[in-house]
Structure formats: structure tokens, C-alpha cells
Amino acid sequence: MRKKNVSSLKSGRRRPAVSAALLVLGLLVTGGAYAAFSASTASAEVDLQSQQVITEGQKLFAANCATCHGQQAQGTEAGPSLIGVGSAAVDFQVGTGRMPMQAQGPQAPEKPVQFTDEQVKALAAYVASLAPGPSIPTADQLVNGNVANGGELFRINCAMCHNVAGAGGALTEGKYAPELKSVEAVHVYEAMLTGPQNMPVFNDLNLTPEDKKDIIAYLEYNKNHPSVGGLELSSLGPVSEGLFIWIFGIGAIVGLTIWITAKSN
């Protein structure tokens, strides 16, 4: 006890418990502040018709998008025209971080979102103001679907590229269908509406709004219900199961055979 006192006084250091407490406090403050900040941005309601928002979006567009899509969003050799793509396309592409594109490649990958939610909405408002197009779905378009029907529709329409468990899959020439487990419902809906990258458009005649709702319900169900069988191994099916048995199964078994035969020597 005496020694402890001496050492902490002499060295002028804080006691470990104090350091830990400070660390926890610091983490709580920064984490809390971040949560409060991001919550405030996420809940922002933006009026896409407002002229002020559209002007704001035009400025952002000119600064961040016009290089490839042209000053009037008319398109250039580097990027397609955005006239008539609607707010849904912008919200999907910018809201998932795919745009602005990092580099030209087979496909724009998902990456950290570069804009705040208001800015994304402002961009969407500007592009939507150019010509009519599919608009961002409202919250009630995304809920109360039929899970079983959604599963069936998903297997028929989506699974050939996105995998039956939504684990993603390969396309040609380095393109791919991304995994869907981490995708927000609104972005799934927008992707079906607008057919981003290599995805076909699933318009309302092809998959009715009711069908889209069902598909989203199915995906949300899977998100909220992890596999009853235990670890999912990325839901990649027999390939990951095979790797598992060869690495961990055979690894463990061979280790055990060595153990068993080594004991007697």
C-alpha cells in the first residue's frame, strides 16, 4: 500500500483507474456527440420542391458532378446524362457513396458517403427539377410487405445475380452484384426503380409497388433474423463450407491424430 502511494506520487502519474475512467468518459462524450450529430442529420426533412434547395443542389452539382456529367447534367464522354433519372437515382448513387466516382472502372464501388443527408437531398432535388423521373420512395412504401411472397419474388428476380441469401455474386468483366445485407431498404427500393450500374430496371409494371414492398420485407426479415444454424460463413454456400471442413475440420482432426499417436511415444 505504502509502495503504491509513493510510486504514484513520485512519478506524478495518474492512477490506472483514473486513466481508465477518463478514457471511458472521453469515449462517451465523443460517441454521444457523434450520435447526436448524425441523428440530427438523418432526421432532417428536406423539401425537394423548394427553389432554395434546388439552387443549393445546383451549386453542389457544379462543384462535384459537372466534370463528368456536364454543366447542365446533359452528360459528357465521361459520364451519362442525368436528365430524367429522377431523385431516386441521385439518392441511391450519392447516398451509398457510389458517386462521386473515385475512378473510372468496370463498376462504381460502394464507399463512405461524401455528403450530408441534406446535401444528398439537395442534389436529388436539383436533378429531379431538370425533368420528371422516379422519385425517392416515402417511408410507407417500404414497410408492411409480405415476407413469403417477397422471398419468392427475390429468388425469381434477384437471386441469379445477388445470390439467394443476398450475399452478392460475380458478373462479367470485373462487374459484380453487391451483397444486400447491409443495404438500407430505401436504397434497395431506389435500385429496383432506377437500375443502377449493371442492374436492370424493375419498373412498376414489372414488379408492382406492392411486390417491391414484399421484397424489401424479405430482405429486412433476413437482416433481423440471423441463421438458426449458427455461423453463416458469409452465406456463400458449399464453397465456404468446403473451405471450413478442409481448414478447420481436417486441421482439427489431423492435430488430434498427431496428439493421440504422440502420447504413446
Add this chain to the structure above:
Amino acid sequence: MSITAKASNYLDERTSISGAVKEFGRKIFPDHWSFLLGEVALYSFVIILLSGTFLTFFFQASMTPVEYSGSYVPLKGVEMSAAMSSTLDISFDIRGGLLMRQVHHWAALLFVSAIGLHMLRVFFTGAFRKPREINWSIGFVLFVLAMAEGFTGYSLPDDLLSGNGLRIIDGMIVAFPVVGTWISFLLFGGEFPGGDIVGRLYSLHILLLPLIVIAFIGVHLMFVIIHKHTQYPGPGRTEQNVVGYPVLPVYAAKAGGFFFIVFGVVALFAATVTINPIWSYGPYDPSPVSAGTQPDWYIGFADGALRLMPPHLETYWFGYTWSWNILIPVIILVVFLAVVFAYPFFEAWVTGDKREHHLLDRPRNAPVRTAIGAAGVTFYAVLWAAASSDIIATHFKVTMEGVINTLQILLVLGPIFAFMITKRMCLALQKKDREIVLHGYETGRIVRLPGGEFIEVHEQIDEFERWQLVSFNDNAPIMLRPNPRGRITSRMRARANWSRFFFEDRIAPVSKSEHMEALEHAHH
């Protein structure tokens, strides 16, 4: 007399079983970890039988359409076959059912992998040589039967994945001109998928195939007892003896305990890791095919062969379409398996070796055999990797075409390079062994001689170790001599060529006189 003694006496007086117990109990088995791989396969099979029996109580092998009404929400009210519906019931509504399904499937994967490893061990140590060639063939049949068992089992639940697998089999069958379509209709009871296939596969899966497997395992083990177990070369081990422990009490206890260890590992996997989640695959419907559709690992090499085949290879002859893009992979697979089957007989023909071999080869001491094995493993591994070409593409961020083209090239060049590299490595290791026998091992002790020269002191290895390094079969290429009729047949010529291919590059073991000379030299 104790109760055990009385009981055993009672039994013996009525069955004369003591003779068999004495004979079997005194069987000696050598101790090495790689000798337990076959045992792992056997134990996995027992686990499969136990868990499979449980599953048969609840599984309905019928393709009658039903409306699912079990407790898995995303499939409620969906039309599916009774097979699929009962498999879902096993997974969600029967106590312990999912655990048993997962035990069954994980044990099946382990079964085939253990067989594969066991075969590799037997191959690379030359354990297939006389008198064990026939047992290699039996083991090979067991390997093929295991794949057949696996595939029929994979197809039973009638989920989307298994249906896609059957679709590929159907595609392979109908690729055969003239008879293909007839066979397909016969097998599926009409146009694919028909309404009969699950029931038929079920009979094969739970009755016919397991019976054949059990019979072949019986013969396989009987031969192990008749031939006695092989052993690695070592002090006191000869072609006439077996050095190890008796079955009773040592091996019986060890093997019994090991069974529970294997069961424990399988149960641990089954309890914690999902396998074949048919609920997320959904019921079979011929229209959807999921991305990332693969067979279980042991059928992967066949899937890979199909994926690596260049497209558009079709000809139209005699009013039939000849789909070479399917026929060629099928032929390649059959030839590959035939080579695996026939190798022991082929090697025996080339060497002309009629002696019995109970001492195993160290892989380096049979460089060409080891190299052929490495080439075979490479060939198989490339096909295997090809089966997951799409997953390689997405996970390593490369193009699918790039993966396929690379693997196509590797399929041809890989085995050739593997052969050359492995052969050179074996020869180099043999040279190293010679070096150690002749000049001893480096002690790391540096001595400065009076003249100023530095030398490292080499120490002779002890005679047990030396024996291991010098006693191996030294095969030389056979001489081509005319037969009694004074002729050299093309068969003899072929054999001589193969013999040259096998043995022209060889490192002879150190002879006694060479060793003496080296010792003499070292002393001066």
C-alpha cells in the same frame, strides 16, 4: 470365479469366440498419425449412419406439392414438395432436427475429405504396392461411392441448390448423343424435373449405396487384417514384422476414444456452424438459379471441369447435336478417375516388382511417383478452384474471365510444372540424405587447424538414423532384351520407355563400401 470370467466362459463354451479374440486382439498396429486418417473416414461414416437414421424418421421422399405451414415465416404458404417441406420441419419444428441435419452434413463433408487424405497418404508412401493393389481398388470404389452418397444426399431436400445440381447432371446425361435423352427420361420419370427423382435417389441414398459401402468397408478392413498394416522404415522394422501395439488393450481403447473425439468435433461444428441452409435457398423451381451455386466440395472438380471448357464446341453429326463442351469434361473426369484407379497396376507393370512390400517408401525415395502424385493433386486442385471461379472473382476483385483463363492455362501447365519441381525436390532431398550418410551432419563446431585453416567438424549420425537413410528400394531402368523368341515387342518397348521415364534420374542409396570409404577418408 468372477462374474466377468463366468460370462466369458459361458460365451466361449457356446461360440468358441476366444480363438477369434486371441487372434484379433494380438494384431499389432504401428503408431503413426497418418495411419488414423482411414479411421477418421470410418468414424465419420458411423456418425453419418447414426444421424441419417434419425433423419429418415421424419423425411418424406416425395415430390407431391404441398403448401408449407411450418414455423419458418418467409416460406409460409409457399408451394413446395413434401421432401422440402419435411426437411424444413426437421430444421425448425422437430426437436434436435437441425442439429442432426448439420451433424449429418458436416460428417459427410469430413467423410469424403478423410477418404481423400487417406488416399493421398497411401499413394505417396507407396502403400498400394503388392500385396495391396486390390485394396487400393476397393478404396477407390469407396471414394466414388462416397461421392455418389454425397451427391444423392445433397439432392434429396429438393431445395433450389440441389435442384440446380440435378439440372447439371441432367444436362450431362442429355449431352450423350442418341441415348442421353432416353436415359434422362428414364431417370427422372419424364421431362426434368419430373416427379420421381427424389424418391429414387432416396432409395439409392439410404438403402443401396450404404449397403455397398458397408460391404466394401468390410472387405477393405478384412484385407488390412490379412495383409497386416504397413509401417514406416525404422529401427527393427522389416518386411517380415510389424512394430507397434496390440489391438487389445491399446488400440481398442485408443480407437474407441478416437471415435468419440471425431464425433465431438463434428458435433461442435454442427452446433455452431450453419451448413446447407435450405430455408434460405427456398424450394426448387426450374426458373431461378442463384449466383454462387456450387456443389459440395467433392463434386467441385466436376463442376470446375465444366466451367473451364471453352464455349461453342458443338457439332451436328448424323442428325444429333454433339455437345463437346460437356462430353470432353466428362471424358476428362472419367480418364482422371481411371488413372487413379489403375496407377498401382501400372507402376507394378513398369517396375516388374513382384516382391511384397510392407515397409513404406519415404516420398522422396520414389521421385517420379511422388511427382506424378503432385501433378495429379495440382490438376484436381485447379478443377476444384474453377468450381468457385465466381467467388474468387468477387472476393479477390478480379474479373471472372481472368480467373477462368488463368485456370485454363494452369490446368495444362500446372501439373507439368508440379511434376518437374517435385521430382527435382525429391532428388535434391535424396542427395542431401546421401551427403549426410557419407559426411555426417554439421555440428556447428568450427575448429582452427595449426596451419590456420578453419574447418567445421562433421559428426557421423547414429546407425539407426543411417539405416533409415540408406535402406530404400533402388529401381534401375530395365534393359530391353529380346524375349525367348528373339523378338522385341512394342509392349516391351513401351515398358522399357516407361521404366526409363521413372528411373533414369535416380540417386542410389549409399552402399556399404561407399560408406566405409567415406569413413576411411574422414579419418585421414
